[in-house]
Amino acid sequence: MGKRILGSFLMMMLLFMVGCTIEEEPMPAEEGIRGIFSWTSSMHLEDLDTFIKVMDHLELNTVFQTISSSADVADVQMFLERAAKENLSVYALTGDPSWGLDEEGESMIRRIERMAWINEHVPKDHGFKGIVMDVEPYLLPEFKEDQEEIMAAFVSGLKKAYEVAKSKELEFIVCIPYYYDHWMLEEALYEIIVEASDQVAVMNYYVGKELEHLSLEATYAKEAKKDMMTIYEMKPPGTHGLTERNTYYALGFSAVEENFTAIQEALAEQRIHLVYHDYNAVKELLGYE
Structure with missing residues (x-):
């Protein structure tokens, strides 16, 4: 009798320990975004196979x-x-400074x-997941003189669009x-991150200073419990005024991945995603031209 009781007790303990082990097993991490900006208005319809090859080559999703x-x-x-x-x-992807x-x-x-x-007219799993606003009001000629007023209007518009x-x-x-933040627009930056978006995509075009230039944005995003993206420029120097300090064109994709890994390690408590800019430059660098 005593042996049966002891055996039952040991079996219950074993089942309890197995149950605890199962419960404590970590959930698989959600796959992060690995993205690319594409300004190709044809949507690659003339050569979708090449588009897919570029995406696969860099494991972009x-x-x-x-x-x-x-x-x-x-x-x-x-x-x-x-x-x-x-x-x-x-x-x-859309937007205009005006x-x-x-x-x-x-x-x-x-x-x-x-x-x-459009989403209403395609199968649910085929639709747009979201929209990216690339407005850049600081490109307006009047921005330098009226930057606070323009940023206030911009943030107001973003909040309404976000809703x-x-x-x-x-x-x-x-x-x-x-x-x-370098332009003393921290309040507008805070509102954009915390109140006017699901996440921000930072055009982080300064080679070697990416982590430094993400510090305040990451602080605000962490406070709001939101993800963020860091964008790497791949266009050649001389394009749109780019210099070697702005682009990874000469350094290559391995340098981008190394830099991004360092950012992830430094901002371990902040979920951050890697994005390349842009498709045509990446396609050229990969030799798919």
């Missing part, structure tokens, strides 16, 4: 794709269908509503330069 306001819906659907087949997430002057965010909202409409994006179940990502 996300494309931020510009969608022309005049793009044929059937073409957009074709691109989305192929991306879904390849397990790629697609975000609509949109930063509109405190109602009407131009941004129109683009959001158009992408939401619409949420109502349409679209992620809302905002592109920002790394230097808003």
Whole structure:
């Protein structure tokens, strides 16, 4: 009798220990974004196979794709269908500096509503996952004289657009330069990260200083419990005024990956994603031209 009781007790303890082991097993980590900006208005329809090869070569899983306001819906659907087949997430990439002057965010909202409409006309797993606003109001000639007023209008418009994006179940990502805080625009930066986006994509175009230039943005993102992205420029020096200090064109992809790994280690408590800029430059560097 005593042996049976002891045996039952030991069996219960064993089952308890196994149960604890199962419960404590960590959940697999959610796959991070590895993305690329694409300003190719044709959506690569003339050569989708090459587009897929570029994505596979760098193990990319996300494309931020510009969608022309005049793009044929059937073409957009074709691109989305192929991306879904390849397990790629697609975000609509859009924006213009002039949109930063509109405190109602009407131009941004129109683009959001158009992408939401397209999503209603494709299978649910084929649609846009979100929208990326690349507005850059600091490119306006009047920005230097009226930067606080313009930034206030920009942030106001972003907040309104963000609410619409949420109502349409679209992620809302905002592109920002790394230097808003250098221009004493910390308050606007805080509002963009905490109140006007699901996450920011930092145009971190200063080789070797990426971590330093992410410090404040990462602090705000951590406070808001939001992810963020760091973008690496791959265009050649001389393009749009780029110099060697702005681009990894000469240093190559291994240098990008090494830098990104160092950022991840330094910002271990902040979820951060890697993004390349842009598709045409990357395609050339990989030899797919």
